[in-house]
Amino acid sequence: MTVHEARIGRYYEDFAVGDVFQHPFGRTIGESDNTWFTLLTLNTNQNHYNADFAARSPTGRVIVNSGLTVALVLGLSVIDISQTALLNLGWTDITLTHPVFVGDTLYAESLITGMRESASRPYAGIVTADTRGLNQDGDEVVSWTRTVMVYKRDAPHDKKYFPEAKSGPMTA
Numbered sequence: 001m002t003v004h005e006a007r008i009g010r011y012y013e014d015f016a017v018g019d020v021f022q023h024p025f026g027r028t029i030g031e032s033d034n035t036w037f038t039l040l041t042l043n044t045n046q047n048h049y050n051a052d053f054a055a056r057s058p059t060g061r062v063i064v065n066s067g068l069t070v071a072l073v074l075g076l077s078v079i080d081i082s083q084t085a086l087l088n089l090g091w092t093d094i095t096l097t098h099p100v101f102v103g104d105t106l107y108a109e110s111l112i113t114g115m116r117e118s119a120s121r122p123y124a125g126i127v128t129a130d131t132r133g134l135n136q137d138g139d140e141v142v143s144w145t146r147t148v149m150v151y152k153r154d155a156p157h158d159k160k161y162f163p164e165a166k167s168g169p170m171t172a
Helices: 031-040 066-081
Strands: 020-022 085-096 105-117 124-135 140-151
Touching: 020 066, 031 066, 066 085, 066 105, 066 124, 066 140, 105 140
Parallel strands: none
Antiparallel strands: 020 105, 085 140, 105 124, 124 140
């Protein structure tokens, strides 16, 4: 019997400049997602939660909070880009290129544009990626460049965290 330890994501050695990752999940944005995010962040712009008010705007309807759009696309990229991250080092050039509405489904993809060893942490490397979010129609809705520090494969920090059962190992 083989026990496969809990693990998802990629280590520094799994990346190469020029790789493109089409992240595997899509996420449809519901009205409650948008309203809760807007209220949680204390955003008082009624275009995000008041349909009557938003009907008078150029879009003619409630628009998804851009902070939610960024957060969601970032989250969609984690499984491939930063599941093994110990630090996000920065985002630049965040651009919102197309409105997002309740009911839209977002997808994300990333291009690896840079890599280097960490000078201060020998168990990690630094990866830079351009990420973009697409809606269900293929419209690019957001993009940015992100730099993240990820563990190398032999780093001990993300290993052996799964608890041992007090009743012993599972058996066939």
